Amino acid sequence: MRRALPILAVLVALLTAIALVNPHFLEPAGFLAFLKRAAPLVILAAGQYFVIVSGEFDLSVGSLVTAEVVIAARLIDGDESATWPVLVLLIVIGLLVGLVNGVATTKLRVPSFIVTLGMLLILSGAVFLWTGGAPRGALSEGFRVFGRGGLGPVPWSVLILVALGAAAIRLMRADFGKTLMAAGDNERAAALSGVRVDRVKIFAFMLSGLAAAVAAILLGGFAGVSAQVGQGLEFSAITAVVLGGVALGGGRGSVPAAMAGAVTLEALFTLLNLYGISGALEFTVQGVIIIAAVAAGAIRLPWKPTPRRGDAHAAS
Amino acid sequence: MPLLTRLREPTQVVFLALLGLVAVGWALVALDGGQFLTLESVVGIQQRSAALGIVAIGQTLAILAGSLDLSVAYLISLASLVAAEIMAGQDGNIGPAVAAVLAISALVGLVNGLVITGLRVHAFIATLGVALIIKGVVDHLYDGPAGKVPESFQVLGYSRIGPIPVSALLWAGVAVLAWFLLSRTRLGYRIYAVGGNEEVARLSGIRTGRVIVLTHVLCSVCAGIAGLLLASRLGAGAPTVGTDGGYDLESIAAVVLGGTALAGGKGGVAGTVGGVLLLAVLDTAFNQLEVNSFVKDVVRGVVIVVAVAVYARRTVGRPA
Amino acid sequence: MPRPEAAIAVLAALLLAGCTTDRPTATTQPAAPATSAQGSGTGTQSKFFVQADFDAQLAMRSQTPQGPAAKPWEQAIDPKMIDTAQYKKDGPYHLCFSNAAVNNPWRQVGWKTMQAEVALHEEIGEFTALDAEGKDDKQISDIAELQAKGCDALIVSPNTTATLTPAVTAACAKVPVIVFDRGVETDCPVTFIKPIGGYAFGADAAEFLTEKVPAGGKVLALRILPGVDVLETRWSAAKVVFDRSRLQVVGVEFTDGDAAKTKSIVSDYIQRHGTIDGVWMDAGATAVAAIEAFEDAGLPVPPINGEDQQDFLQKWKDAGLTAVAPTYPTYQWRTPIIAALKILKGEEVPERWNLPQPKVTGDNLADYLQPDMPPLHYALCGCEDLPGFPETWGGKKG
Secondary structure: OHHHHHHHHHHHHHHHHHHHHOHHHHOHHHHHHHHHHHHHHHHHHHHHHHHHHOOOOOOOHHHHHHHHHHHHHHHHOOOHHHHHHHHHHHHHHHHHHHHHHHHHHHOOOOOHHHHHHHHHHHHHHHHHHHHOOOOOOOOOHHHHHHHHOEEOOEEHHHHHHHHHHHHHHHHHHOHHHHHHHHHHHOHHHHHHOOOOHHHHHHHHHHHHHHHHHHHHHHHHHHHOOOOOOOOOHHHHHHHHHHHOOOOOOOOOOOHHHHHHHHHHHHHHHHHHHHOOOOOOHHHHHHHHHHHHHHHHHHOOOOOOOHHHHHOOOOOO | OHHHHHOHHHHHHHHHHHHHHHHHHHHHHHHOOOOOOOHHHHHHHHHHHHHHHHHHHHHHHHHHOOOOOOOHHHHHHHHHHHHHHHHOOOHHHHHHHHHHHHHHHHHHHHHHHHHHHOOOOOHHHHHHHHHHHHHHHHHHHOOOOEOOOOHHHHHHHHOEEOOEEHHHHHHHHHHHHHHHHHHHOHHHHHHHHHHHOHHHHHHOOOOHHHHHHHHHHHHHHHHHHHHHHHHHHHOOEOOOHHHHOOHHHHHHHHHHHOOOOOOOOOOOHHHHHHHHHHHHHHHHHHHHHOOOHHHHHHHHHHHHHHHHHHHHHHHHHOOO | OOHHHHHHHHHHHHHHHHHHHHOOOOEOOOOOHHHHHHOOOOOOOOOOOOHHHHHHHHHHOOOOOEOOOOOHHHOEOOOOEEOOHHHOOOOOEEEEEEEOOOOOHHHHHHHHHHHHHHHHOOOEEEEEEEEOOOOHHHHHHHHHHHHOOOOOEEEEEOOOHHHHHHHHHHHHOOOOEEEEOOOOOOOOOOEEEEEOOHHHHHHHHHHHHHHHOOOOOEEEEEEOOOOOHHHHHHHHHHHHHHHHOOOEEEEEEEOOOOHHHHHHHHHHHHHHHOOOOEEEEOOOOOHHHHHHHHHHOOOOOOOEEOOOEHHHHHHHHHHOOOEEEEOOOHHHHOHHHHHHHHHHOOOOEEOEEEEOOOEEOOOOHHHHOOOOOOOOOEHHHOOOOOOOOOHHHOOOOO
């Protein structure tokens, strides 16, 4: 947990700063609203964590989110009875995209950066090819309830977030987590000690695809169909994970820290918005804070030699 | 140098693929009732690839050293604005404008390099952070195209000598310089060494940090040159020209399409030139056939993944 | 760098964020001494604002357009006709089109409409269209490439006004050029086609709010992004109207056209101000998200403007909103084809072809609401009489 300390300190500082301007933020309703908004990014970050800790990248999640929302709208087309079958289909598509990413990375030995960059292009092209350029159809109320509604005062998205977060933590405590960590830390050593590296990595990509599917359901539910819904989410998710002290290149960091990183990022957006920092300079502040936070978190660790990042593809 | 002989292979693949693509494109366009390689389309291919080509050369250097640069797109926008603002339509200001752009680019590269080596931030995050910083500054200062490029500077973007545009000559010049640097100088050798295995390079006495910083400075300067070129094409600076062109991810895609390993240490400039041309010919063929942009994205995605998979197969198939 | 220094860097960054607390929190436009005195909260005027154009556009709204009443895409307001005999030639014609992009629903609907219009005319032997995918540099290459294809006329929908000017100027020397939607900074095109324009759009919406929102009411202005001339004009006109009114603009925010961001921003403002009495938008794509923010907060939806997209019109009807929808009609995509043919036949065309720009109001809402069309379809496509309607536009036969 030591690695998570800087991010928790930053998070507390940000939350305090928000509460100073907006006391409503500390009330249950205000805080739940904040968590509801953060939930999709936190879930994406949890999914991205599995991929990053195994030593890979997933750049396709943003366009996967967009694709999922557009697919849902076209297939449901306002028809309530189609809600559940489509929800199941979205999850399957998410897993399938992850499977393809994972197989291409491990079996074809293409760096995941490239595989998922290709997938990004393919998904965004294919889905708009199918819908003729712009989203069509509409989501049903039953679909939207997950992102919009709640169980009493607690938004569904927060409940889903808690459930998935708990599942992710359990998963990392189980054998899978240990082998995943080992595969990311030193792939060859892990393989020699009997870890089926390819299989764990493929599974990690599938988890990321699953997370993207869930995030798409929440985001589509929150604000409806939009062609921009997933824009830039891949970078936000990776940033969030790294903010949480998870090392790019694999083998280090924890799920709770990655999720805390996502909450921090969302808190940062909220804070900048609240303080009304001139629209544009917001990005500058964001850039400085990301670099500074990662520098603060990374400083104690031995600098990882570069080749480990590419063990999978530098096998020659 | 065994390192250098080994990387010839993907380069051959990419140029063979380029030839194949030209043949297929020619056939398809002919079936469609058109002519593929007219003077205009040859000029178009070069014009289309010059800016991306120059950025990709710089990106090649960063990637060879085991790093990468996601800040180039925003830097290009910034460079185009700085150039057009300083020129302000006056011929006499071209010199200072070019100097200012190169200085600012070098500075951005220096920051990238120092954040990566000094603060030990992963290149992905470091350059993403710097990208956000530049974006903030650009968006804060400009809310639309600004400045004016004098006619004489537009020669860079529009004139050509026979079938070869000036911009392509500039690209070729940058490529030759980078090739010379990589294959004929000690720095080039060190770049391969650092990218191949940083720890080993360090142990053999190379100041690895300095090498990485230098490649980032060169990479950013290339982006700055691309910004100048785009400013001359547009006649003004534009805050979105870099991001609209997607020069960050596209330049990385072109580099790996050219056979350079993303992990660093293997590859070279020739492959990158091939990769950029491949993307440009693909674009031109699509343009001629009026294929819609969504199909293009799908094909581009598949081509990139398949190409890199082919390179990986070939490397794996050989005894190490 | 040892750890404490890095931690200091983080703190410094946080301080940087904290330092700006003394800034006015509402406006995104910093440094607005001139207008803060007026207290309207609208910030400084856009550098794109041109008073003469503003006055002209506002005047055009009440002028009666010339041309066939049932075909607004053939009408022109106050046209100054020019002779085109020099371009006259025999068919069949080869028309070329350099398109900025097809990356949003507005351009999608327009592009389909244009293709259908082309199909109507037998005298068009060939129609070549290149999509610049939103890249200025590609559009410059595209225009150069099209000139080599033996086009009889070139239609350009510029991606950016200033940066496409050199390329269009070069093309003018070779073929008759028709520009529509965004303009270019040269008079060389034969005709420039556009609806009345952004000032009229922005003013229509702002005037509606000044009418419906009680004096002193809090208005939130939502913009997509800065720096696009056709959007800057919308906001700058609204600013003029709001500055004259007794409304209080509590915020001007950029949404990037993203529904989730829009909904979050509106929710934040509701939370901060308790209530918002009116919402002004420079484009309608995210209007429904803004409306939902009020619904989810359990508040009545205040007067709001959207655009002529079906999802907004449907919501308007279902929820009985107090709303207005100024438009930037997609039927303008038909006009360039008609203009090109007129020019090639030597018939005169208006030098600046100002198309009428109707607005959807509570009274005529039913005319524009088409439940069988997709939610993001624009009602003013003028495409109902074209072959392939409604399927080509994604609709169902009603």
